Amino acid sequence: MADMSAPAGGLLTTSDGRPLKSALATAQKRAKRRAFLLVLPLLAFIVITFIVPIGQLMHQAIYNDGFSANMPRMTAWFAETPPGTEPDDAAWEALALDLKDAAAARSVGVVGTRVNYEMSGTRSLFTSTARGAARFEPPYRDALLAADEKWADPNLWGTMRQVSDAYSANFFLAAIDMTRDVNGKIVPMPEERQIYVSLFVKTFLLAGLITFTCFLLGFPIAHLLATLPMKWSNLLMILVLLPFWTSLLVRTTSWMVLLQQQGVVNNTMVALGIISEDGRIQMIYNQMGTIIAMTHILLPFMILPLYSVMRPIPPSYVRAARSLGATSWTAFRRVYLPQTLPGVGAGSLLVFILAVGYYITPALVGGASGQLISNLIAFHMQSSLNWSLASALAALLLGAVLVLYWIYDRLVGIDNLKLG
Amino acid sequence: MSESHNDAFVAFDRVQKSYDGVSLVVKDLNLNIAKGEFLTMLGPSGSGKTTCLMMLAGFETATNGEIRLDGTNINMVPPHKRGIGMVFQNYALFPHMTVGENLSFPLEVRGMGKSDREAKVARALDMVQMGAFANRRPAQLSGGQQQRIALARALVFDPKLVLMDEPLGALDKQLREHMQFEIKHLHESLGITVVYVTHDQGEALTMSDRIAVFNDGRIQQLAPPADLYERPDNSFVAGFIGENNKLPGTLEELSGDKALVRLATGELIDATPVNVTQKGQQTLVSIRPERVEFKTGMMPPGAHMIGAEVLEVIYMGDILRTRLRVAGSDDFVMKCRNTQGQTRLSPGEQIKVGWHPQDARALDPI
Numbered sequence: 001m002a003d004m005s006a007p008a009g010g011l012l013t014t015s016d017g018r019p020l021k022s023a024l025a026t027a028q029k030r031a032k033r034r035a036f037l038l039v040l041p042l043l044a045f046i047v048i049t050f051i052v053p054i055g056q057l058m059h060q061a062i063y064n065d066g067f068s069a070n071m072p073r074m075t076a077w078f079a080e081t082p083p084g085t086e087p088d089d090a091a092w093e094a095l096a097l098d099l100k101d102a103a104a105a106r107s108v109g110v111v112g113t114r115v116n117y118e119m120s121g122t123r124s125l126f127t128s129t130a131r132g133a134a135r136f137e138p139p140y141r142d143a144l145l146a147a148d149e150k151w152a153d154p155n156l157w158g159t160m161r162q163v164s165d166a167y168s169a170n171f172f173l174a175a176i177d178m179t180r181d182v183n184g185k186i187v188p189m190p191e192e193r194q195i196y197v198s199l200f201v202k203t204f205l206l207a208g209l210i211t212f213t214c215f216l217l218g219f220p221i222a223h224l225l226a227t228l229p230m231k232w233s234n235l236l237m238i239l240v241l242l243p244f245w246t247s248l249l250v251r252t253t254s255w256m257v258l259l260q261q262q263g264v265v266n267n268t269m270v271a272l273g274i275i276s277e278d279g280r281i282q283m284i285y286n287q288m289g290t291i292i293a294m295t296h297i298l299l300p301f302m303i304l305p306l307y308s309v310m311r312p313i314p315p316s317y318v319r320a321a322r323s324l325g326a327t328s329w330t331a332f333r334r335v336y337l338p339q340t341l342p343g344v345g346a347g348s349l350l351v352f353i354l355a356v357g358y359y360i361t362p363a364l365v366g367g368a369s370g371q372l373i374s375n376l377i378a379f380h381m382q383s384s385l386n387w388s389l390a391s392a393l394a395a396l397l398l399g400a401v402l403v404l405y406w407i408y409d410r411l412v413g414i415d416n417l418k419l420g
Numbered sequence: 421m422s423e424s425h426n427d428a429f430v431a432f433d434r435v436q437k438s439y440d441g442v443s444l445v446v447k448d449l450n451l452n453i454a455k456g457e458f459l460t461m462l463g464p465s466g467s468g469k470t471t472c473l474m475m476l477a478g479f480e481t482a483t484n485g486e487i488r489l490d491g492t493n494i495n496m497v498p499p500h501k502r503g504i505g506m507v508f509q510n511y512a513l514f515p516h517m518t519v520g521e522n523l524s525f526p527l528e529v530r531g532m533g534k535s536d537r538e539a540k541v542a543r544a545l546d547m548v549q550m551g552a553f554a555n556r557r558p559a560q561l562s563g564g565q566q567q568r569i570a571l572a573r574a575l576v577f578d579p580k581l582v583l584m585d586e587p588l589g590a591l592d593k594q595l596r597e598h599m600q601f602e603i604k605h606l607h608e609s610l611g612i613t614v615v616y617v618t619h620d621q622g623e624a625l626t627m628s629d630r631i632a633v634f635n636d637g638r639i640q641q642l643a644p645p646a647d648l649y650e651r652p653d654n655s656f657v658a659g660f661i662g663e664n665n666k667l668p669g670t671l672e673e674l675s676g677d678k679a680l681v682r683l684a685t686g687e688l689i690d691a692t693p694v695n696v697t698q699k700g701q702q703t704l705v706s707i708r709p710e711r712v713e714f715k716t717g718m719m720p721p722g723a724h725m726i727g728a729e730v731l732e733v734i735y736m737g738d739i740l741r742t743r744l745r746v747a748g749s750d751d752f753v754m755k756c757r758n759t760q761g762q763t764r765l766s767p768g769e770q771i772k773v774g775w776h777p778q779d780a781r782a783l784d785p786i
Binding site for chain 2: 314316317319320321322323324325326327328330331334335338339
């Protein structure tokens, strides 16, 4: 073999003496560059519309400069003195002047809101005191206490010290029903204000239940789709996909028409004498409504991965199992079901993750008991305007989903996922 | 039960099968298979052979008639209670189980204890020389290895009857031929009854005790391989098994086992009457290419020979395949053995060809 370059020192070279590896890289460079340019628009789109906002959201969860940006003198004083320092003259002066400036700049509401997150009932203290701040004269301590006695409260000063740092884990603490006491120690929220942990638990339980009902309803349909002759399976597939082509609002509204107390289902049952006129069942505007409507909406996401896994399973597997002596149930359990597991895993993960973050359907049909964590996130984004808390809740939700995803990968293996 | 069924291990009795209620896929099938027999169902696709196998396995129900196994009617017995081993076309090895688990499956569902199971699985794997592969997954095996495992799985629970549905179809030619012998040897050493379905006539001829040639939902001929090849009952069988020259003509004379046929071009040829009954009848004479002679000395005295023109000689190694124009048709083939001193014909040469009367069979015209 004269024309084969001998591997000197284990390195192969091309016939004109270049190292094989670099020759290969050069040869593939063009193709690689073209491939990169092809994915570039999507990459840019995802970075701009997905990665960056999520990064900002995460940042917002630990960063709130509502106090520090508008009260510079106070922030400086808190930075110079150790925690627990009694407010001295310099402190009172800083507070009075900062309030005066904030009132002039009309930003005192932001400051009051920030402190109010940590200590309720303080927003009005800031706004009302600031109204007279222009007329404050030294000694500032007396002027402020004359405006409101509450300024002497050491808890208030402790809280102000906490919020003077723009970076804070307090929103995450609030998101898991914890708070800091005056000394900065982490303690549970008062019982009547603990809502988030139980809501997280409820969200995951409901999402799990919805995933399970989707699996129960979707598995036979997917099997039928995979085994029916083409003519019928296409028709059935259209029926499965029909919900995708209908607006989410229309679907949800039709559930309202069907399920409300004066709705079609209740009327029919009363007419048939199954329930009495007084015994009409509350099927919507509660948890049940959320479960029914979301199962309906997420069902295709379970059916499609299942179908794509079932379609290529030849009937000869079950036949082989039967000929080997297995009853139809054993053949299903031992031979058919294990082969559909990648589809079950993919469908369940998809439905579960979608259900955990679902917002609009629970908002419309969930009533009070059917609200999920995302509805509360939306509330903090839109109504209470506590974006930091909303971000912390969203970050926790994202983290929990990622943890579940990781557990799934460890247990089942993400390679076993088959989406289509 | 009639007398003839008593010694039959498997019996199809007037079995009919229809899928749509309009046409019959299997029309009046009567077939008895003896214990220990290797019977092949051979036929083109759509001839009903696989349907028959599926009815025997229990995956299809007979629309009419009775299927008996060892004397008992099994029409209503579900597949898992029939105790029939089956090898599927694409092996159908369970992909999520190891080879050992695959083999253990039929024993497990029969409630066999763990140690017995392991012993049987090991024995079955050794039988197909795959003892070292118990912990592999089917996907890690080659086609031939998977084939052996499928075979071992169908045999591991000691079935009396094993069905094989084109089991070698996916293998390459060399491996297929090797596996044919291996299956044949297993059949002989285990003494099991095998019903084998294939569309490959070479496979059928190599392996079978008897072959049932299927076409159009009926058995066209049921005979041992040599009979099938040398004495086909009708034109379909003659055409389907092996290569075959067909000469259409009219029956000129008919006396006992001798017939004289006048071809369309006027020549007279000798033939053995098979399913012709009277003079003047249309017939199709079938002659195997290797039984055609062109040397007068090899012919019996008084036999007719007819003129032929050599069109093409193809050198195929062991034989010389010679295409001739005979009685106006261009596709008459003669196979000459490539022996020392064989006459080499060349295209354009005019010769005379003939055959022994028993090698030419006057059949029904298609």
